[in-house]
Amino acid sequence: MEILVALLSLIGLGSGATLFVIRNLYYICQPSEVLIFAGSPTRTSDDRKVGYRLVKGGSSIRVPLLEQAFRMDLTNIIIELKVANAYSKGGIPLTVEGVANIKIAGEEPTIHNAIERLLGKTRQEIEQFAKETLEGNLRGVLASLTPEQVNEDKIAFAHSLLEEAEDDLEKLGLILDNLQIKNISDEVGYLDSLGRKQQADLIRDARIAEAQAKAESAIQTAENQKITALRRIERDIEISKAEAERRIQDALTKRVAMVTEAEAEIAAEVVRTQADVAVQNERIKQVQQQLQADVVAPAEAECKRAIAQAKGEASRIIEDGKAQAEGIKSLAESWQAAGTNARDIFLFQKLDVLMKILAESVPEVEVQNVTVIDTTTGNTAVNLASFLEQLRQTTGMDVPKLVRHLSGDKPDR
Incomplete structure (x- = not known):
């Protein structure tokens, strides 16, 4: 570039020289190419000396007479x-x-x-x-x-x-x-036969893959069904647990409520019973008083009356006993005084009572005449003799003998 500048200064460039430089010495490098200016020694990136310089993506001026420009696509x-x-x-x-x-x-x-x-x-x-x-x-x-x-x-x-x-x-x-x-x-035709073999292998592999896919699908379906069933069972178990827990809580709540209600009822009943106890106590006192007035007092009076009556009866019995004792004593004295006739007198006294009883048992009749018939000729005399005999046998009392004794007749020997 120093040589070019010196050359241009010597020539004294004008407008015509500028146009010449631009047209013949100024090169523009496209992005898809590289410019090679041969004749100018340079060093490469690996420090190797070459006899050209490179321009890629830009522009440069070729040194006249010293460089030659080449384009590489x-x-x-x-x-x-x-x-x-x-x-x-x-x-x-x-x-x-x-x-x-x-x-x-x-x-x-x-x-x-x-x-x-x-x-x-x-x-x-x-x-x-x-x-x-x-x-x-x-x-x-x-x-x-x-x-x-x-x-x-x-x-x-x-x-x-x-x-x-x-x-x-x-x-x-x-x-x-x-x-x-x-x-x-x-x-x-090797590749064709290989292709047919590969095609058969592909068909076989496809069928195997399809079978495996179906088997895996069936296995996966069964696994999904198992998982679904297990989840359903777990869900049902959880629901059952929740339901059981709810029932337990309801039962506990109901138990507490029932216990509270029962306690309230018992407390009310206790209060009511306590009130009734006072009422019953008063009623008992009233009943006791009424029993005392209606039962006990009359019973005590009756008891006293019965006691008095019993004492009276006892006194009467005692007096009767005393009288009977006196009578027996008198009878014994009379019996002793009568001597051998005491037994006949006693029997005669008893016969009087017995005759009254027999007479009372016979209907009352009016008797106008009494006829005594001989025992040898009349039935009435037979019956009377039979009666007197029965009386003697049963009581030991001989009425005819007693009558004769009382009348002063001597007994037959």
Whole structure:
């Protein structure tokens, strides 16, 4: 820049010179490219001396006669890849089709490799270099993988290819942005048979998975039902516990209420009973007084009267006894005084009483005449004699003899 400034000062730039500088010496770098001014030695980031300077994203002025400007495009390059009859591991030839996105490196130190190897090359030439490099790497990767590995996991295959090609492309100053495998085929039908086998395996796995899914669904359903049933049982248990607790509380409350009510009733009854006791005491006194007046006093009077009557009766009995004793005593004295006739006199006295009794038992009749009939000719005399005999046998009293004794007749010998 110092040389340019000195040159412009020597020439004495005017408006025409300014326009010339802008048109031929002033360069603007687009974001998708890099400017390379060859002829000015500089040092790289790794302290390596090169004979050019780089401008990326900006502008710069080319030194006339000392520098030459080059543009390098950094946009993506799409490369169609197709490798035919590439032998895989196991000797099976495969055909692989893919697409890759590459670009020239825009950062140090890889950009220096691009400048050294690709500067001045057209995009077609760069694309061809990259394609040949990628196809070589693709064949190398296929040789290390079996057809099953290549066909089953295309993403892993592409990743392996990226790792394989990265170093080779970096040496060219290129960067592999993306790589997609579009198709893998073979002419001997190995992949088709493998595909049918895989399809059968897939169907089998699908059926197994479906059966497992149904079994797991049934198990999960049963488990859910068990959990639901357990939760329902737990809920019912909790409800029962709550209901039992509520009933216990209700029972306790009712018990307290009933006890309180019973205590109140008992207290009221006690008060009422106490009041009734006083009333009953007064009533007892009244009844006692009434009993004293109605029963006890008359009973005492009756008792006194009975006692007096009993004393009177006893006195009368005593007097009667005394009189009877006196009579008996007199009778005994009379009996002794009568001597041998005492017994007949006693019997005669008794006969008088007996005759009165017999006479009372006979109906009253009027007797106009008394006829005595001889015992030998009349029935009446027979009956009277029979009566006197019975009297003698039962009482021991001989009436005819007694009559004769009383009349002074001597008894028959």
